[in-house]
Amino acid sequence: MRKRMVFLLSAALLIFSASSVFAEGAAVIADFNSGEAVSNLGQGFEVWLKGDGSDTTQRCEISFADGDAMGGDSGKVLRVDYDVDSENPAYNGMRFNFEGYDASAFTALSFYVKGDAEKGFSPKFKMEMIGANKRPSPAMVLDITPEWQKITIPFSEFFGIRDWTALHQLVIVFADIVNNPKTGTYYFDNFSFE
Numbered sequence: 001m002r003k004r005m006v007f008l009l010s011a012a013l014l015i016f017s018a019s020s021v022f023a024e025g026a027a028v029i030a031d032f033n034s035g036e037a038v039s040n041l042g043q044g045f046e047v048w049l050k051g052d053g054s055d056t057t058q059r060c061e062i063s064f065a066d067g068d069a070m071g072g073d074s075g076k077v078l079r080v081d082y083d084v085d086s087e088n089p090a091y092n093g094m095r096f097n098f099e100g101y102d103a104s105a106f107t108a109l110s111f112y113v114k115g116d117a118e119k120g121f122s123p124k125f126k127m128e129m130i131g132a133n134k135r136p137s138p139a140m141v142l143d144i145t146p147e148w149q150k151i152t153i154p155f156s157e158f159f160g161i162r163d164w165t166a167l168h169q170l171v172i173v174f175a176d177i178v179n180n181p182k183t184g185t186y187y188f189d190n191f192s193f194e
Contacts, residue, residue: 025105025106025194026106026110026192026193026194027041027103027105027106027192027193028040028190028191028192029041029096029170029191029192029193030045030078030096030190030191031068031075031189031190031191032064032075032076032077032078032188032189033068033075033076034076035064035076037062039096039097039191041098041101043096043097043098043099043101044097045062045094045095045096045097046062046094046095046097047060047061047062047092047093047094048060048092048093048094048095048171049092050089050090050091050092055086055088055090057085057086057087057088057090058083058084058085058086058088058090058091058092059081059082059083059092060080060081060082060083060092060093060094060174061080061081062078062079062080062081062094063078063079063081064076064077064078064079065077065078065079065187068189068190069112069114069148069150069189069190070189075189077187077188077189078187078188078189079185079186079187080094080172080185080186080187080188081119081184081185082174082179082183082184082185082186083182083183084174084175084176084179084182084183085176085181085182085183086176086182089176090175090176090182091173091174091175091176092173092174093125093171093172093173093174094171094172095169095170095171095172096169096170096171096191097168097169098167098168098169098170099168100132100166100167100168101166101167102164102165102166102167103155103164103165103167103193104164104165106155106164106193106194107154107155107194108152108153108154108155108193108194109127109129109152109153109155109158109170109191109192109193109194110150110151110152110153110190110191110192110193110194111150111151111188111189111190111191111192112148112149112150112151112188112189112190113141113144113148113149113151113186113187113188113189114144114145114146114147114148114149114186114187115144115145115146115184115185115186115187116146116184116185116186116187117146119183119184119185120181120183120184120185121144121146121181121184121185121186122144122174122178122179122180122181122182122184123142123143123144123145124140124141124142124143124144124178124179125140125141125144125172125173125174125178125179125186126138126139126140126141126172126173126175126178127139127140127141127153127170127171127172127173128169128170128171128173129158129160129161129167129169129170129171130167130168130169130170130171131160131161131162131163131164131166131167131168132163132165132166132167132168133163134168135160136160136171137158137159137160137161138158138160138173139153139157139158141153144186148187148189152194170191
């Protein structure tokens with residue numbers, strides 16, 4: 001019994017140590033607490049629109065709201081309002097610029113997300129990681145709810161990226177063929193590489 005207790009205590013300490021190192025080993029991309037469209041990496045993030053953006057039947061807007069995904073009220077979160085309800089092919093979104101950021105020490109992208117129950121939202125959207133070759137590598141984010149949840153996407157899901165030493169962008173895509181309903185609101189917090 002004593003050996004088993006020592007083993008369990010050792011295992012618990014090992015798990016605690018590993019999780020502490022893991023937390024210290026994360027790189028925060030954006031926590032949005034500044035309320036400015038600049039990431040924690042010092043790069044801008046912005047909305048992008050289909051084509052030249054002149055189609056007024058579709059839109060995407062970003063703003064900041066008080067609070068955070070962990071239940072605090074001293075920080076800020078990113079609010080994204082999308083509209084791809086158009087008679088024309090519709091897609092838009094937002095993107096984080098990386099300017100050649102080296103993420104090779106990490107193995108996953110994580111962030112917190114929730115949908116706005118009053119405004120409505122699609123339970124899924126597409127993300128794209130873009131590497132040095134400027135080709136998008138897509139991954140789907142599924143099962144979004146009105147409650148905060150942490151999403152972790154292993155780098156292996158961005159199958160088109162082979163070289164993680166010089167990332168170009170992370171893109172969130174809203175599209176009329178993916179998002180249903182075609183208008184809605186999401187909140188995001190704490191994008192990180194882990």
